[in-house]
Amino acid sequence: MLVGLWVLLIITVMGGLIAFLGDKIGTKVGKRRMSLFGLRPKYTSIIVTIVTGIVISASTLGILSIASNNVRTALFGMEQLKAEMAQLSADIETKTKALDQSNNELQEKNKQLRQVQNDVVATESELEETRSALSNMGDRLVSIQDAYAEAEHKLSASNAAVGHLETVKDQLESHVEELQLTTKQLEYGINHVREGNVVFRNGEVLAQAVIRPGLGEVESMAALTSFLKDTNRLILNRFQMNEEKTVIYISRDNLDAIAKQIAASNTPLMIRVTAAANIIYGEPALAEVHAYQHTLVLQKGTVLWSSTVQGGQGAQDDVLAFLKAVNTQAKERGILPDPITGEVGSLPGNELFDTIRKVELQKGPVKLEAITREDTFTSGPVQIQLRVIPADS
Template sequence: MYGVVLIAIIAVMGGAIAYIGDKLGTKVGKKKLSIFGLRPKHTSIIVTIVTGILISAITLGFMTAVSWDVRTALFGMEELKAELVSLNSEVDSKSSELEHSRAALETKTAEYVAITAKVKDNAERLAQSIAELDEVTAERDKAAAALSRLQSDYSLAQKDLTKYQKDIKNLQATKTELDSRIAGLNTKMNELTTVKTALQSDVDRLNDLTVSLKNGLQNVREGTVVFRTGEVLSTSVVEGGKSPEDTANSLGAVVYKTNVQILNKLDVADKKLEILWIARSEFDQAAALISGTNQPVIVRISTVGNTVYGEPVIGRLELYPNHLVYNKGEVVYREVVTAPGNAQQAEETVMLFLQQVNAAAVTQGILPDPIQGTVGSMSGSQLFEVVNRVKRYNGKIELVAEAKADTYTAGPLQIEIRIKSVF
């Protein structure tokens, strides 16, 4: 860009110089001036030439003074050429060095690639060696553990060997002692033969006694039946979820209490007599079941068969979950009937209603008596009062049976009967 400006300046100055020289020569020619005796024409030419030379010299001097590039172009061209030659030689030298460096770089790159491959190979070998080392270490640990177990087993075997040696010595001593005893027993065999004869006579006598006892038992079985098959002897509630020992104690207390009740019923004087028999396996099984549950359990003891007076009572344990069936005041059963016209019909109506109440309670889960099938009882005075109240109504009436108290599965169910007219 600077060169273009310089050329433009020189062109402008050349035009200006040509113009000024022309004007100056023209003026000199018109005035017919003469220098050195020359003709005016030649004088104007000389003036024009000199003026052009002066203007060119002044212009170059001014540009030389102002621009370093002009000074360099006029006076430093040889030096620039020399520097250019020197720089070209340096460029050639640097280019050759660059080629050598490139060749060396390629060599180093090839060496680096080879070294990288070796490093990768060595790393893979190292990883494989580490894995093999881990396997060997694991095997070593297993071998060490097995060795430790073997040493422990060896120590135990040493102790057992010492113990067995002592046992062998003791057995040998025992064998010697038994040999001496056998010799003594051979002597006693003759004495035992005599005793066997005496025992045989006792056995014959006992056989006769057994026949007599069987006959007596047959006679007793034909006596009075005090308990019928399936008759409930007692009903109790035992808490579940306790320890086996506590549960067994609680269940034993129930059996003992039932035994005392039977003795009192039969009017037996000896209160320590165990008249109630329950199988031990059945007792243990019941105790385990009660201990394994977290809710109260009903324990009902009933007879296995008919019991004749004088025989032991063979009982069985029946277990039932005990839960609330009716809340106090809850309706057990209700029914709408027609008021009877006389006392007999009123009594029949009430009895049928009570049967329905009993059936409804059994359906809800209250345990009935296995022989009578009832879940509760009502006194004669209560029954008489309800019958009298029924007789006072005419037309349709509603009978409602409500529980007098909270009633559980074990029962018994106590009810209150309410009566109201239905319109």
């Protein structure tokens, strides 16, 4: 406020002073009828007046600039002032955003604080309920202790009764073991009498062969009859009989159904003859004929099954379990198992023992792979080789 009054006072004084001087100069110039640059006195007076006005303005601005820092800023520092104002505005906006964010965080913290306060209230309520329940449990504890003492008394009596019952149980188990031993001896005697002359067991494969497709019913029956003659000769050799006679008997309906299946098939069929009952030496051989699709199931070099086992002790059980898994996998792939054993192939004993020894020598996990030695068809058998691969290799 005070600076403004000073500026106003200076402008007033300077304006009056310069106006006075201009008037004096103009009067003198007019009286003397002076001429500048060859102009008439009238125009010279006008020029003097204009110059006087310019001098008044310039002198006023100069004195104001010297007397006031604000005037200097307004005249010469306006761009810098604008830049500073823009920077200040940006700073204010940034601070405002930060303030808004802080306010949001404060609201979130307040919300969390209210949640914690509610949880504290709920916890205090639960604590009060727990204290009340504990008080009730203390009252019930006395009655429970009395019941426990009574239960111990009854338990002692029950233990005595159990001891007597265990003695009786041991006697009965001993009697049962004697009966079981007697039963096994009787079964062994019966089986020895009955199965001593069994040549083929019920369900055992007597023979099998592959018949090509494209045959009519008559040709199919002829091929089937020729195959059964070979099977009959095989049974005669098993019976150690040299005479030519028919010992294998198959129902006509079974033969007709298989002959029609062969004639209708567009792919090779594997024909299998199995015993329909236990075949006793010298008795007729009742048999059945079955037909299966003869297709390539596993190519040579196929990894049929792989699994990870633990090396070291116990390798034998792991390897045997692995072979059971291989057998199951082969049957799931479509290989026909042996009706008696349920197995689809065999593994030489020396290779099995060698695999077990390799696994036992390993420390830590070992990967086992079962790989087919040759192409395997539906009829099998599956010939495999076992590969032992250390897990870290």
